Amino acid sequence: MKLGIIGKPQSGKTTIFNAASGQQEAVGDFSKAVHRAIIKVPDHRVDVLTEIAKPRKFTYAEIEFLDVTGLSGKGKDSTAFEPNPEFDLMEAFIVVIDAFSEDADPERDLQDLIDEMILSDQVMIENNIKKRSRKIQLSGDKSGVREIELLQKCLNHLETEKPLLELELEDEEEKLLRGYSFLSRRPLLILINIAEDNLAERDAIEKKFAHLVAPGRREVVVVCGKIQMELASLEPDEQKQFLDELGIDTPAVDKVIQKSYSLLGLISFLTLGDPEVRAWTIKRGTNAQKAAGAIHTDMERGFIRAEVATFEDYSVLKTLPALKAAGKSRLEGKEYVVQDGDVILFRFNV
Numbered sequence: 008m009k010l011g012i013i014g015k016p017q018s019g020k021t022t023i024f025n026a027a028s029g030q031q032e033a034v035g036d037f038s039k040a041v042h043r044a045i046i047k048v049p050d051h052r053v054d055v056l057t058e059i060a061k062p063r064k065f066t067y068a069e070i071e072f073l074d075v076t077g078l079s080g081k082g083k084d085s086t087a088f089e090p091n092p093e094f095d096l097m098e099a100f101i102v103v104i105d106a107f108s109e110d111a112d113p114e115r116d117l118q119d120l121i122d123e124m125i126l127s128d129q130v131m132i133e134n135n136i137k138k139r140s141r142k143i144q145l146s147g148d149k150s151g152v153r154e155i156e157l158l159q160k161c162l163n164h165l166e167t168e169k170p171l172l173e174l175e176l177e178d179e180e181e182k183l184l185r186g187y188s189f190l191s192r193r194p195l196l197i198l199i200n201i202a203e204d205n206l207a208e209r210d211a212i213e214k215k216f217a218h219l220v221a222p223g224r225r226e227v228v229v230v231c232g233k234i235q236m237e238l239a240s241l242e243p244d245e246q247k248q249f250l251d252e253l254g255i256d257t258p259a260v261d262k263v264i265q266k267s268y269s270l271l272g273l274i275s276f277l278t279l280g281d282p283e284v285r286a287w288t289i290k291r292g293t294n295a296q297k298a299a300g301a302i303h304t305d306m307e308r309g310f311i312r313a314e315v316a317t318f319e320d321y322s323v324l325k326t327l328p329a330l331k332a333a334g335k336s337r338l339e340g341k342e343y344v345v346q347d348g349d350v351i352l353f354r355f356n357v
């Protein structure tokens with residue numbers, strides 16, 4: 008699962024990347040380099056279960072962040088419609104918006120970026136319609152007609168200056184368009200990057216941008232990238248001290264990572280065994296048998312049952328026998344839809 012960090016030049020993309028990854032890439036240098044990192048998704052449930060079971064090992068869920076250039080930030084004046092090929096692989100974007108510099112205009116910058124995505128999709132679709140129509144003309148094969156109609160539907164929508172994310176599509180339509188990686192259809196985490204001096208007004212600023220939120224499609228977080236980056240470069244005990252001084256209990260960058268994860272439609276279930284406590288990543292809506300496959304294909308093939316308890320019950324009752332005695336552990340079959348935070352023991356047969 009890949010997430011791209013995008014935004015105007017000098018908006019703080021690399022700063023945010025460093026904050027999330029703990030890496031120390033150069034900031035402020037207009038670099039064209041692509042940075043990538045596998046990021047652990049902070050999860051207090053893993054910490055609590057580790058405390059309970061004292062395993063030899065514990066493992067968080069992971070997602071990949073990429074810091075790339077590619078959008079010009081010039082909105083409707085953009086001319087270079089050549090998004091970085093890396094963009095095709097990204098399932099969502101973190102859009103970093105400069106709200107720290109003196110002449111910052113976050114609403115305008117966000118609109119410019121969305122306009123640029125819309126334009127880029129328009130050009131791409133127009134080219135495809137042309138190419139496909141010609142092919143039909145030449146070959147007489149009409150099987151591509153439906154696809155062209157659909158592309159036209161997308162194009163009409165884009166011409167109203169709205170991103171494709173706001174276009175409702177039937178499952179069948181979605182399927183036909185799967186091969187296209189429309190920029191403006193990707194979910195967005197809008198990251199408002201504020202100055203150190205504005206930290207105290209964080210909540211008020213978040214309210215100001217709340218109208219941008221569309222659950223599951225668009226989220227907003229307000230962060231001071233610079234402070235988060237400094238924080239990430241400290242040792243754990245220094246970090247704690249720094250946070251205490253600022254009067255905060257969790258780093259804002261944790262929220263950025265968690266929101267990215269949920270924006271991708273991802274949830275975690277947990278396993279707790281002798282050697283390891285671990286969070287596993289699945290798409291929301293995955294059934295128990297498929298979820299077992301996230302651990303091992305043998306487990307999916309030989310799936311018998313899942314023994315499931317909620318994390319909340321586990322954290323109180325602490326052992327499987329205690330959960331059973333309290334009637335808090337359930338046996339579920341392969342069609343059971345796994346919920347975020349389920350603690351699962353799979354029974355399987357190979």
Ligand SMILES: Nc1nc2c(ncn2[C@@H]2O[C@H](COP(=O)(O)OP(=O)(O)OP(=O)(O)O)[C@@H](O)[C@H]2O)c(=O)[nH]1
Pocket residue numbers: 014015016017018019020021022023033034035036037038107200201202203230231232233234
């Ligand atoms: N005051 C302040 N400055 C910031 C913040 N975040 C980034 N900056 C500054 O903005 C400049 C650009 O930061 P980068 O993280 O390199 O921005 P970028 O978007 O990666 O820039 P390019 O890759 O060159 O497009 C640097 O001088 C940073 O120190 C912030 O939260 N507060």
Ligand SMILES: [Mg+2]
Pocket residue numbers: 020021022034035037038
């Ligand atoms: Mg950069």
